[in-house]
Amino acid sequence: MNSSQTYLNKIVLIALILMPQTASAGWRVLTDSFKTSEVLFSARDLKDSIVPESGYYFPVYFPDDSVVTSGFHLFGSTNLPVEIRADLSPGATFYAWTHSFESPVKCTMQESILFQRMYVEQVTRYSVYIHSKIDNGWYKKSYSIPFERYQIPKIDAIGTLTRIGGERTRNSSSSVFEYNQVNEIDEITIVVFPRSEKFEFVVGDLKIANWKQSKIEYNHPLFDPIVKKKTSRLVPRDIFSISDNLPVVTAPLYMRSTDKSAGSNFYIVPDYDQKTEPKSIRMLKEDIISRILSLYPFYDSHNVDKSQVLDRFAEIRKLPLGQNEAFEDSIRQLVSDFNDVHFDIVTRPMSSPRVKVSPxxxxxxxxxxxxxxxxxxxxxxxxxxxxxxxxxxxxxxxxxxxxxxxxxxxxxxxxxxxxxxxxxxxxxxxxxxxxxxxxxxxxxxxxYDRKILIPPGFVPAHGEFRILENNIVYFRVARWTPDVWIRFLNHSEQIQNSKGIVLDLRSNGGGDVRVVIRLVSTFIDQPVVSGHLVTPADGRTESMIVYPHPVFHFNQPMMILANNRTACASEEFIDTMRYAGKAHMLSNTKTQGTDSALIYITLPDGYQIATNTWMIRLKASGESVEASGIAPDYWVHIDNVDDLAHRDDKLLKVATTVLGKNSFSPYQERQVKSRQDHQ
CATH class of the missing domain: 2.30.42.10 (PDZ domain)
Structure with missing residues (x-):
């Protein structure tokens, strides 16, 4: 998946760079789309040999995913092909499952993927093997088990599986499938290595599918003057869901434009169908930067004089068209003076592998x-x-x-x-x-010329879960990635039986807002405002409302640990939980104050602009946290280095003391009583 995606991205970028800059064209905006176009094989279709068992809950992971509430066991056999048995460690205890296809599955490296959702207990690792009919070779992908119970879903390009033993791939010196080769898979095998006899390995999904990556047209009022047309198509309000027909959040119309899968990367490309006069790349840069500067919403927050910025930009535009380097350097300096981490002219120099952080x-x-x-x-x-x-x-x-x-x-x-x-x-x-x-x-x-010997478990790892004194749960979230949702639900029983929760968001710079919404939904019992999203391009302001989760609900009080590097999606979580009366924040500083949507705009020559002018978020109270941050409910003063002691720091002590003494007093609840309140 990753290798093929990277390859395609390079092809697109090269094509854009080589595109004639004087072509007769207007402009259009594209964004990335990733969708399953065709399922070639699904283990769930093997109804004669497997029987799904109810009682499981494979949670949502991907944006258009849905919950799976059943799973099936595949194992019991130790009869393996000679090649696979030779690949195993001598004396290893394993269980295996093999399926032969009546008709070979035709797949390619650039499109075909292996998709899996698993539930495991007492398993150290497992491997998936597929057999190629074309070269009579076995190809393998191995997976370690990072934690018990539901695993992070796996998506791997078929081309990333490595051949075991024997000769290399036909007509290639590589040990993986050739990029353009159409291969035929006639057998699939899974080998599991248990930690004990009482192990669980339950399959929620096992599929071979074609995964389509494409660029789709994107309409948004930010780009209307560039593409010379007015945005008219809008998405439905309910765009995030836990499972089919069970909405979790009602989102603003402009949070996504014409397609749910629109991400944060946008590409302005020539539209040869438009009957407009051609524009040079330089003129396009001027237009899009002018648009961003005129709509930039945080001049006051960052103490930047808008009129002076526009005057400077007007002078920069006077530079002759041939002085591209001087023009770009001047623009980069102008943007840099904003001191806004979410507004930048992106340069991606190759990072030296020799640079090391300090111990x-x-x-x-x-x-x-x-x-x-x-x-x-x-x-x-x-x-x-x-x-x-x-x-x-x-x-x-x-x-x-x-x-x-x-x-x-x-x-x-x-x-x-x-x-x-x-x-x-x-x-x-x-x-x-x-x-x-x-x-x-x-x-x-x-x-710096020697290996740093870091003590094991020195810092709390992402996803770390512990039970502290007085039956208080500690959960560390270093970044809001989809695995947070799965890790949290894996401990639902322990959380449900706990006295309170310490959620450590220190130095969490943000991530996927969907994960924030899902976690918030498990702590509320009626709809709550998660914030207000503003589209600077047309002045529209709409509320985002989170609804209670249909399956999971926790009543435990929560203390959130934060610092001055806690930002973006983390600030959204803190604000929503406080507004709902479900959590308090502890810190010795305010949060960073950068809660705005960040997008990347790539022009035909590879020039890239990062901007937060696309959409900004206001707190549920209607205030912005930009450059001001969120002040804690409990200010904890750090008097000396001992207050930062590893796994026994002052913030953690205060949080556990408050929860342990039942002195947590929630805010007065200010929740939305019904959808109609904000429609």
């Missing part, structure tokens, strides 16, 4: 910089030391210089500088001067 985590307390954590077992005695200088440069001077390479407010740039100031390449070393707790001054040299 030290720095933290500022009362304008002094301390070593708050050490990710290297050889440097653990540095925790709590105050940094005096870096390579003989006073620490405050070094931070000021490092802040200059970052974007955002002064506070945000300074915080980012603390994260990057000790990055170095592998061949380098850095000398820091520190003051110990006994006020002794010493120099410490950090080398």
């Amino acid at each position: 030290l985590a720095l933290y500022e307390i009362e304008n002094d910089i301390y070593i708050a954590a050490v990710f290297d077992t050889l440097l653990t005695d540095l925790v709590g030391n105050r940094i005096v200088s870096i390579d003989n440069v006073p620490i405050q001077e070094a931070i000021l210089k490092e802040s200059g390479i970052h974007k955002g407010s002064g506070t945000v740039r300074r915080r980012k500088a603390l994260n990057t100031i000790l990055k170095r390449e592998k061949h380098e070393r850095v000398t820091i001067r520190v003051q110990t707790e006994s006020e002794t001054i010493k120099n410490v040299t950090i080398r």
